[in-house]
Amino acid sequence: MEDQMMIKATGLCKSYGRKPVLKDVNFTINKGDIYGLVGKNGAGKTTIMRILTGLQEPTGGFIDFGYDRRKLGSAGTLIEMPSIYANQSAEDNLKFQYLNLGLKFDNSIKEILELVGLQNTGSKKAGKFSLGMRQRLGIAIAMVGDPEVLVLDEPINGLDPQGIIEVRDLLLKLNREKGITIVISSHILSELAKLATRFGFIDDGHMIRECTTYEIEHAGEKLMIIKCDKLQEYNSLLNARGFTSELISNPDKVTIHGEVDIIDIAMIARDAQIKITDLRTVETNLEEFYVDVVGGSQK
Amino acid sequence: MIQLLKFEFYRLLKSKISWIILAVMTVLPVLAVIVISLFIKLGNEDRITPDVAKFMTWLVISYFYKWVPMVTALFIPIFTGRNFRDGFIRNMITAGHTRFQIFASAVISKAVYTALLCTGYVLGGILSLLVSPVPVNLNGGEMLLRALTLMLSAVATSVLYTTLVMVIRNKAVPIILSVLFVMSFTVCGLLASSFSYNHKMVRQYSKIWTKTARENGFASEFDEDGYFNVGWYAGHPLFVFTNASMENEFMFTSSSLVSDINGATSYSDEISRNNFNSVSSYLFSKNAGIVGNEAIKKHVDGAYVSVERAELEYNMKSVVWIMIYFGAGYAIFRKKNIF
Structure with a gap:
């Protein structure tokens, strides 16, 4: 089945005065994607998000939307910082967003508050919330009205580890259970890697690469790390059998580069009565891939 | 739009x-009623004729025009500015509302609130008069039409304040500009109403002044271009293009109250635009006030106009200013990247 396009940017350009910020950016986001925008500060991520949400107009190019953008609240947003009234409670802030979208107050206000863990804040003013609580309230506001798309710029900024896990689980739940398409950016690449299914790498206003999680994981050379009791002997045996292995110290281990059949190397160890205590495969992670892609683009 | 209006009113x-x-x-x-009651106690209660009651009723209920633009000059920029400071205005944009809807709903809601403040003041005035020694006399309801004229002008100022905060965004600047505006309004009001004569009227006044002076044996002539008589060059355009003179024409001060008790001022069907005579000549000429009001009325076209005509002029100017503030404000708001 063909993917349903939700957002398609073609030749997107944006300049502030004479300074170009986006240069001929193209990307497609399909229904159900969690699309991670990756790039350093000033690369153009936020500008893309602001254009997607209507906060700014592009100076060139156009965007096709696969959903009815005129419908109020079709896209929930959290851009740069939560847009909330500091002198109102969490519940009142949600009520304002309900009115903003032309919705009637109902039980879903409490459900959303529970979902983001702010159900017990009572009449406490949002201005007195911690950064994490404010962030969660921002996400709650973005969720009002069952949007088809969530555009979230740094949504886990300022959250504690528990908060990060909760928000991540929440976004995954929204994506999987409600089929909400999510466009997200974050400086915490390890977190983004756990969430996103597709990535767009931006550097200096250019979309330099689009790829899936699978492509990232299988982009680089695989590495197997083995810990055992006779490291030197095992390394020699592996080399003798034609494996590209290396003895690494501190912590002591043997590494094997490239695609390896685990049964083969296990048999070698068993025959030599070497006891393997740990064995794991390391795939290319988002951080390494990012450095690779962005570094390559800078060269 | 309806959603946003509900939002703003909520x-x-x-x-x-x-x-x-x-x-x-x-x-x-x-407070105004208490002051009036004290004046009456100090004076002679027998003098509260229907005309005096009418004048005092107007004195009480028209006074909102002094207060509402002042209060809203502070309240509107702070209240509306919070949308920018806290960033909620971005939720309006990203929700899919057009900039026109956002701008219009902000302006309309503050205009309605300003009208409500004026109404509250008028109602408070009437209710407090009912329990005072001064009988309420609304001149058969005509007085409320005059109050509506003042209210529309106050609403126009609220549109200006809202527009300022919508286009400037910075919280302090719109507050400062709004307060400066309302402060300058009194000064401009003096200038506009004191020099409300146009060139033709000044010439007519000059002729009758010189003629009267000669008849009374004075050697001097009215000097149209004299230092103290050229204020109309600036005052008249202000008078023509703004409602600045309204305060002096439509309203009365506490000194008017004393004059009224003495029978010198009254709630008239005519609006005097004769401050040129009273202010320019009286203050600055040694031969002040030699031309009587009757002579001015006879020889200077437009020195006195009916209240209906003055109301029409002021209401039209208020509407035009609302359109100018709104149009210019929206033109900037639409283009500006302020989110």
């Missing part, structure tokens, strides 16, 4: 400050 409803201001504005005329 915000006003939830704001304690907006309720406090409305309550204060409703109670404030009580």
Whole structure:
């Protein structure tokens, strides 16, 4: 089945005065994607998000939307910082967003508050919330009205580890259970890697690469790390059998580069009565891939 | 648009400050009534004729025009500015509302709130007069039409304040500009109403002044271009293009109250634009006030106009200014990257 396009940017350009910020950016986001925008500060991520949400107009190019953008609240947003009234409670802030979208107050206000863990804040003013609580309230506001798309710029900024896990689980739940398409950016690449299914790498206003999680994981050379009791002997045996292995110290281990059949190397160890205590495969992670892609683009 | 209007009114409803201001504005005329009652106690109660009662009723209920633009000059920029400071205006944009809807709903809601403040003041004034020694005389309801003219002008100022905060965004600047505007309004009001004569009227006044002076044996002539008589060059355009003179024409001061008790001022069907005579000549000429009001009325076209005509002029100017503030404000708001 063909993917349903939700957002398609073609030749997107944006300049502030004479300074170009986006240069001929193209990307497609399909229904159900969690699309991670990756790039350093000033690369153009936020500008893309602001254009997607209507906060700014592009100076060139156009965007096709696969959903009815005129419908109020079709896209929930959290851009740069939560847009909330500091002198109102969490519940009142949600009520304002309900009115903003032309919705009637109902039980879903409490459900959303529970979902983001702010159900017990009572009449406490949002201005007195911690950064994490404010962030969660921002996400709650973005969720009002069952949007088809969530555009979230740094949504886990300022959250504690528990908060990060909760928000991540929440976004995954929204994506999987409600089929909400999510466009997200974050400086915490390890977190983004756990969430996103597709990535767009931006550097200096250019979309330099689009790829899936699978492509990232299988982009680089695989590495197997083995810990055992006779490291030197095992390394020699592996080399003798034609494996590209290396003895690494501190912590002591043997590494094997490239695609390896685990049964083969296990048999070698068993025959030599070497006891393997740990064995794991390391795939290319988002951080390494990012450095690779962005570094390559800078060269 | 309806959603955003509901949103704005709900915000006003939830704001304690907006309720406090409305309550204060409703109670404030009580002070005016107390002052008037004291004057009456000090004077002679027998003098409260229907005309005096009419004048005093107007004195009490028209006084909102002094207060409402002042209060809203502070309240509107702070209240509306919070949308920018807290960033909620971005939720409006990203929700899919057009900039016109956002701008219009902000302006309309503040205009309605301003009208409500004026109404609260008028109602408070009438209610407090009912329990005072001064009988309420609304001149058969005509007085309320005059109050509506003042209210429309106050609404025009609220449109200006809202527009300023919508296009400038920075919280302090719109507050400063709004307060400066309302302060300058009194000064401009003096200038506009004192020099409300146009060139033709000045020449007519000059002729009758010189003629009267000669008849009374004075050697001097009215010097149209004299230092103190050229204020109309600046005052008349102000008078023509703004409602600045309204305060002096439509309203009366506490000194008017004393004059009225003495029978010198009254709630007239005519509006005098004769401050040129009283201010320019009286203050600055040693031969002040030699031309009587009757002579001015006879020889200077437009020195006195009917209240209906003055109301029409002021209402038209208010509407035009609302359109100018709104149009210019929206033109900037639409283009500006302020989110």
